[in-house]
Amino acid sequence: xxxxxxxxxxxxxxxxxxxxxxxxxxxxxxxxxxxxxxxxxxxxxxxxxxxxxxxxxxxxxxxxxxxxxxxxxxxxxxxxxxxxxxxxxxxxxxxxxxxxxxxxxxxxxxxxxxxxxxxxxxxxxxxxxxxxxxxxxxxxxxxxxxxxxxxxxxxxxxxxxxxxxxxxxxxxxxxxxxxxxxxxxxxxxxxxxxxxxxxxxxxxxxxxxxxxxxxxxxxxxxxxxxxxxxxxxxxxxxxxxxxxxxxxxxxxxxxxxxxxxxxxxxxxxxxxxxxxxxxxxxxxxxxxxxxxxxxxxxxxxxxxxxxxxxxxxxxxxxxxxxxxxxxxxxxxxxxxxxxxxxxxxxxxxxxxxxxxxxxxxxxxxxxxxxxxxxxxxxxxxxxxxxxxxxxxxxxxxxxxxxxxxxxxxxxxxxxxxxxxxxxxxxxxxxxxxxxxxxxxxxxxxxxxxxxxxxxxxxxxxxxxxxxxxxxxxxxxxxxxxxxxxxxxxxxxxxxxxxxxxxxxxxxxxxxxxxxxxxxxxxxxxxxxxxxxxxxxxxxxxxxxxxxxxxxxxxxxxxxxxxxxxxxxxxxxxxxxxxxxxxxxxxxxxx
Ligand code: GLC
Numbered sequence: 001x002x003x004x005x006x007x008x009x010x011x012x013x014x015x016x017x018x019x020x021x022x023x024x025x026x027x028x029x030x031x032x033x034x035x036x037x038x039x040x041x042x043x044x045x046x047x048x049x050x051x052x053x054x055x056x057x058x059x060x061x062x063x064x065x066x067x068x069x070x071x072x073x074x075x076x077x078x079x080x081x082x083x084x085x086x087x088x089x090x091x092x093x094x095x096x097x098x099x100x101x102x103x104x105x106x107x108x109x110x111x112x113x114x115x116x117x118x119x120x121x122x123x124x125x126x127x128x129x130x131x132x133x134x135x136x137x138x139x140x141x142x143x144x145x146x147x148x149x150x151x152x153x154x155x156x157x158x159x160x161x162x163x164x165x166x167x168x169x170x171x172x173x174x175x176x177x178x179x180x181x182x183x184x185x186x187x188x189x190x191x192x193x194x195x196x197x198x199x200x201x202x203x204x205x206x207x208x209x210x211x212x213x214x215x216x217x218x219x220x221x222x223x224x225x226x227x228x229x230x231x232x233x234x235x236x237x238x239x240x241x242x243x244x245x246x247x248x249x250x251x252x253x254x255x256x257x258x259x260x261x262x263x264x265x266x267x268x269x270x271x272x273x274x275x276x277x278x279x280x281x282x283x284x285x286x287x288x289x290x291x292x293x294x295x296x297x298x299x300x301x302x303x304x305x306x307x308x309x310x311x312x313x314x315x316x317x318x319x320x321x322x323x324x325x326x327x328x329x330x331x332x333x334x335x336x337x338x339x340x341x342x343x344x345x346x347x348x349x350x351x352x353x354x355x356x357x358x359x360x361x362x363x364x365x366x367x368x369x370x371x372x373x374x375x376x377x378x379x380x381x382x383x384x385x386x387x388x389x390x391x392x393x394x395x396x397x398x399x400x401x402x403x404x405x406x407x408x409x410x411x412x413x414x415x416x417x418x419x420x421x422x423x424x425x426x427x428x429x430x431x432x433x434x435x436x437x438x439x440x441x442x443x444x445x446x447x448x449x450x451x452x453x454x455x456x457x458x459x460x461x462x463x464x465x466x467x468x469x470x471x472x473x474x475x476x477x478x479x480x481x482x483x484x485x486x487x488x489x490x491x492x493x494x495x496x497x498x499x500x501x502x503x504x505x506x507x508x509x510x511x512x513x514x515x516x517x518x519x520x521x522x523x524x525x526x527x528x529x530x531x532x533x534x535x536x537x538x539x540x541x542x543x544x545x546x547x548x549x550x551x552x553x554x555x556x557x558x559x560x561x562x563x564x565x566x567x568x569x570x571x572x573x574x575x576x577x578x579x580x581x582x583x584x585x586x587x588x589x590x
Contacts, residue, residue, distance in 0.1 A: 021309040023220070023334055023427060024368040025528025026063040027519060028113065028313075030431045032376045033070050033092055034078060034489060035470040041485030045470065047093035049483070051101045053473070054108055056501065060435060060512075061519030064111035066222050066313075068376060070098070071117075074124050076191040077452055078376075078468070080224060081122040085209045102217050111219035113311060118206055119225035120192040127205075128193050132173055136182055143202055145185035145194045146173075147235070158183055160237045161286065165189050166456035169286075185235075187228055187286060189452040197229040197295060210302050220303070220311030220334070226327060227316040230292045232285030240284065288318040296332040311335065313370075321354075321361035328367035335427055336362075338370045342378065343393065346385050346413055348543050348556045352534065355424065355543075359532060362426070369426035373417055374434050380467045383440035385417060386410035395453065396462035397442050404442065411437050412583045415514055415572040416554055419585035420543060422518040423552040425530045430515075433471040436499045437511035440466040441490075448491050465490055475500035514572060521569050521587065525550050542580075546590065554585040564588065 018024065037049030047070060057065060070092040072084035079089065088095050105112045121128055127143050134140035147158040149172065157170035164187055171190045175181040185194045195202050210221070283289075296312070303310040312333040316324055319340065327336045344354045355369075362369040373381040378393050389403025397404070414437065421428055444465055446454075451463025469490045472480030475497035479486045497503065504510035522528060527547050535544040541557025550569065555561050560579040563586065568575060570587040580586055 018366050018368070019309075021311075021334070022063065022111065023309065023311040025425070025427060026111070027061075027422070027428045027430060027522070027528070028064045028066050029057055029060070029062040030066045030068065030375060030429060032068045032432055032468060034068075035468055035482075036432055037473070038470070038479075038483035038485075038487075041483045041487060042091075043479075043483070043485070043487030043489045044091055045482070046091065047088065047097040047101050051097070051104050054101070054104050054110065058108040058110060060516055061523065062110070062430065064113055064219065065105060066113040066429070067115060069115045069117055069224075074122055074191065076122065077189055078450070080117050081120070081124075081189065081192045082117050083122040083124040084126075085116075086212045099216065106217070111311075112217075113220045113222055113313065114213050114218045115224060116206075116210070116221040117224040118195065118197075119228045120186060120188060120194045123191045123193055127195075133176065139201070141182075142199050143196055145196050145231070146182045147185070149183050154180070154182075158185075159235050160239065161185075161235075162240070163188060163190075163456065165452045166461065185231075187225070189456065191452075194231075195229070198291075203295065203298060207298070207302055210299065211305075214303070214306050214310060218310075219308070220313070222313045222315065223299075223333070224315055226296070226314035226333070226336075227288045227292060227318050228286055229295060230289040232289055236285055238285050288316070288323065293326065293329075293332060296327065300331055300333070313337065321357050322364075325361040325365045325367065328362060329365045335368060335370050337372055337375075337429065338362075339372075341370075342372050342374075343391070346417070346556060348541050348554070351420070351543050351554075351556075355532070355545075356534075359425070369424070370429065371421045371424050371426060372429040372431075373414070373421060374431040374467065375429070376431065376468055377464050378467065380414075380431075380434065380438060380440040381417060382410045382414035382434070382437055383407070383442070384410070385413035392461070394461075394464065396451070396464055396466050397440060398462035398466065399443055401442065401462070405439075407439055409583070410439060411511070412573065415511060416583050416585040419514065419518055419570060419572040419587070420552065420554045422515075422522050423527050423545075423547055423550065423585075423587060425528060425532055425547060427528065431467075433499075435512055435515040436471065436501060436504060438471065438496075438499055441469045441493055442466055443493065444469070444490065450490065469493070472496045472500035473502065475503045509574065514570070517570055518587075521550075525569075549590045551588040551590050552585065553580055553588070555580045555582055558582055566590065 031050055034045050036045045037053045038045045039048040069079035070088055071082045072087045072089045073079045073082050088098050102112050131140040131144050148154050150156040157168050161169040163169045169185055170183040172183045173181040186192050187194055314327040314333045314336040316327045316336050318324055321340055324336045327333050338358055341354050341358055344350045358369045379397055383405045384391050386405035386409040387403050449465050451465050453461050453463035469492055470482040470488045474481030479488050480496055480500050504512035525548050530547040532545050532547050535546055538544040542561055543554040545552050560581050563578050563580050567589040568586055569589050573584045
């Protein structure tokens, strides 16, 4: 692979020969440690719990796990507020527990990806506490984004930026003598102060943190907020476009009835204020600045010191896909989440377009396309795909949300969508519980909610708790087998027994069986390392393509479509009478 540096704004023109690294075609399963498996019974999942359940993931057939943060943290943002990057939070266990998890995973053939959170620390991190105690203008203050306030007494925040979780992006500190002091920037919660990545000291610290985990044997990192770490010089005011103003609706609910140019994605979102097409809003001065790429070149070099194809995966909420591809140039990161794909309307024309654009954009820099439908920040796709109102990504859905999804329709579309996704070449991400067909929990009581979004918007936005509820393992056990005590940090719905893993295992037609079969066939037919060619002749409402010796058809129209003669390898619903029903995917042996 060519590792030549290129100017920031230009995609490499050198010949890029993709390598054969494992992550190019891997299926990576996201574990949200709080909600996967709890060995202590305190109601919060933990590392020993995960280790015990790893055989189930090996059996499912994924290649790697990505663990959302388990580092020391006051847990104000469920671990995305780190107070010590080189230790395990006691809530989740110990470093020894982590080593055991890693060893067990590796012995089962599963790689392990940790979640690095470099944009901000917790306000309880020693670096921030030292910065608070140090005088204005000190090197300690320069680790973070401290600024003087505006107005005669500095009473006003330095600019008008609004936090992703609601409210101002600035909070004012009190000096040791009790007088009001400077303001500090936090893109997210006020307990998550942004680091100053222009400061070489900060960069050095993270090289050390990366090596700490690489030395322990992790196979790479998912990198949180990989688009936010450099802010525009001068921190100019910025007013985002009115919600939904410039970028069209999502219409995820609509059956594919029209052929108008589809929107790629959703603008009305907590976490993705930038995603949109065809005319992206002007760049907010805190997202996607050119300077971030230099950071990734440095991280790339650190990973290159280690053997075994370690991976860096960017959480980069930028638009369009050609811009996302800048994060995965040969000398930067390995993969970037494809949020444009995640937010694509359930329409054949939209899907075909985003798939083509993804393969072109990522392929243009020699990176694999990636695919994802659910994660811990968005409405689970078994609910999202049947919403009859615009999808409020990141803002969640709850008891009073409009356009509540029909669960049967949602699950049917989710099964079709996943069957399509797992046939695409490149790397795919799964989020714990989707293999069970779990819907979003839309009935969480207000007093159970934990997401800072809920608190910072005074309950106006539900936030992301509905996709984070502990997952069910055994239908007739306390907490559905999540633990032995029955406790659960978010209450589990009363009707989840049929979703439990043991209720689906080995049952033909269950969602778990569908995922297991799809992953096995994906491997057997080399779909992850394959190439896609569109298949004509199935009409505008069908996504039809070949990948190697497999023909994949997804019917998004209202009318059943005649199937070609051939062996059906996989189908997301039962097929009768040689026709492909609506909201169904089949894989046919060519
Ligand atoms: C990322 C995480 C999200 C977290 C935020 C702040 O978007 O995925 O869960 O709240 O960063 O760290």
